[in-house]
Amino acid sequence: MLTDYTKEFFKNYKLAYPIMLGQLGHILVGFVDNIMIGQLGAAPLAAVSLGNSLVMFALFLGIGFSFAITPLIAEADGEEDYIKGRQVFQHGLLMCGVLGILLLLILVFSKPVLYYLDQPEHVVELAMPYLNIIAMSMFPMMLFQGFKQFADGLSLTKYAMYATIGANLLNVLLNYLLIYGIWFFPRLELEGAAIGTLVSRVFLLVFLFVILFKKPKLKPYFVLMKKSLQKIIFKRLFNLGFPTALQMIFEGGIFTATVLLAGTLGAQAQAANQIALNLASMTFMIAVGLGVTATIRVGNQKGKKDFESLRRIAFSIFMQVFIIMAGFALGFIVLKDFLPTLYIDDIYVVTIASQLLIIAAIFQLSDGLQVTILGALRGMQDVKIPTLICFIAYWIIGFPISYFTGKADVLGNIGIWLGLLAGLTASAIMLFFRFNYLTKKMLH
Template identity: 80%
Template sequence: MQAYFKEFPKNLSIAFPVMLGQLGHVLVGFVDNVMIGKLGPAPLAAVSLGNSVVFFALFLGIGFSFAITPLVAEADGEEDYVKGRQVFQHGLLMCGLLGILLFGLLLAVKPILYHIDQPTEVVNLAIPYLNIIALSMIPMMFFQGFKQFADGLSLTKYAMYATIIANLINVLFNYLLIYGIWIFPRLELEGAAIGTLISRVFMLIFLFYILKRRPKLKPFFVLMKKSLQKNIFKRLFGLGFPTALQMLFEGGIFTATVLLAGTLGTNAQAANQIGLNLVSMTFMIAVGLGVTATIRVGNQKGKRDFVNLRRLAQSIFVQVFLIMSVFAVGYIMLKSFLPTLYIDDVEVVQIASQLLIIAAIFQLSDGLQVAILGALRGMQDVKIPTLICFVAYWLIGFPISYFLGKEEHFSSMGIWFGLLAGLTTSAILLFFRFEYLSKKNITQVV
């Protein structure tokens, strides 16, 4: 354990900016939900429904962009800067094209919302919100390309700066446009979406500007003399597609809870949204350490030092477990208070407080599985983990959510029992995968 503890400060130094950046995204969602919650349960449920569709697109796009980080980290470990530049520029082009594709996809799926047993008033409110959020996918994906490149070089603080400032801009425009303050019109949900769009355009411009001005990064911004190379796109796709599926499988089951909660009524859906927003905040702490695992493991893979690779990864697993244990206790102690930050409706608060008890338990497995996935991604092992995610979430977790989430069984709590089962199964199976693969690499080198 002492060998693990001494790595904690360095792990946190890499992870902290990622945590703050990711937490910033969720805090904006928190502010959005608090502001919109003042409009009533139906608008809050509409944001939940609209975001459930957007999250599918985000999981797909961000999953592909994650392929950039381990390849850049490996090139950095090998001190091969030409390779790093090629990965960056091909990856950025891939992200831009994905942003345009996802924008069109979100517009195409809107009519489906009317046919999935959701309250009509909620769907009618969600459609205009979704139109604007879909457009924001284009700057968001370009931003992801720059962010994952910087993360691969362990320069995690610049994306954090961009995110924090952009989030402040988002909060300001949300306040002005949701309620119609000063000279601005009262646009309610559409105002929240416009605030998000403005903040994402700013994020992209800011991160591009700050990275391009760094002297050490200038070689990466010199356009390649060679034409686009099929083998680099193939490597990016080979890592990105399974990673995108992993995120879709996990994110999809959380999105499914929104739809399942919608079948129980507006109050259940609003409570579900509160629970998801709260757990996503603490989950982002684990995401930061998962990115750290990808970076540090990727560096050691480039150096072919598999003994240190295993030790560093395990130190991150222990660190995540300890941190998430603290959050679990916090959720149990504050389960009745936290939902009141969002809404005053007594029934919604009661349902949300019950969900937080289950959330406290699955904090541990959720944190561990994202950290282990990050380590496996750093080892460029993505196919078997993708299969594990599918089995855990959709063959085990979702059926439990579906059957126990009926009104005659456990209702909203039953839906979250499925989340608990899926996340725990995923964490256990992924841990066995890491143990097998890391020991195998050490044996092969010896």
């Protein structure tokens, strides 16, 4: 019966909403940057899009690894083993810090690659100083991720949400002052936006650290380990984090590729692409919250060996995300001509972006489904085959369509986005078959 599934909706939502708001907070930082920079023109907006394509690739790698901390902390918390929890937390935090430095170096040294990607030269020049400052934010961002995933593992999800809201407000204020040179602040334009992001990420880290450090029940976790570093803990973190990072890179990589492909069509086409991507990524964060919920609830049922409930709860989440994303799809279609005007006053850019939003509306459904099914499979600790599925869907199916139909003399930007639609749909279908096959096998 339908009520068997719908009765789970509230419990799903209750678990998902702090994660949704936290994830949405990071995207809203980009939304604010894009709206304020869009007022400077198409070239600066295209430069931010180009710079952020490298930044997002780095973040996918780092955040994917940090996701390994949460289930291990939750496991130790369930066992009431503070020593084990402290070891996982401190090893995980060290891993995040090292990753933050590595990602900073990768961004700095990969900058010259932008000159060889057939991008407009003036756009690349504008992106360089922006990237230098954003690269420095990777270290505090990754340490924040370490603390956030630790808190999530202990079911303390609201503190990261508070930090994110505070950081967003600070980012809006600094952007306004530094991009346009308001009051006695210098007019720094793109570099001002980057400084705003850097300061807000330092704030994120300090705010969350202070809150967690002051919690009396968390004191045991902050006592430094007496034992030296242990390979076995790093290995567990790696085995859980690496496939997740790969999944995020395969999916994030194809979105990065659309930015680069759009750049070959000119600054205006790239600006339109950035607007549509930013809008689609905001609605996607709602689905991400439900994806994490799927991991938690499916994992719980797997532990109880209640496979009937596991399958029913997972399907309730798939149904819920489909309904929500269908609502967003309708919104994109109805508001396709209005939403791009929030970013930029350029009729050509707005026209292209409104066309892309129609395709974005359609792939809302498959994008929401694939991320929740992926979350359910992660809850079942099935990570290797789903990683292969992601690679096939995005890079064997999606990217070739984007590449060949996205040329200026074929379909241009629309062709690029048709590739995204094909990749996301293929991913959702294959992951569903995988989930259906495994859960039916469990029942027999």
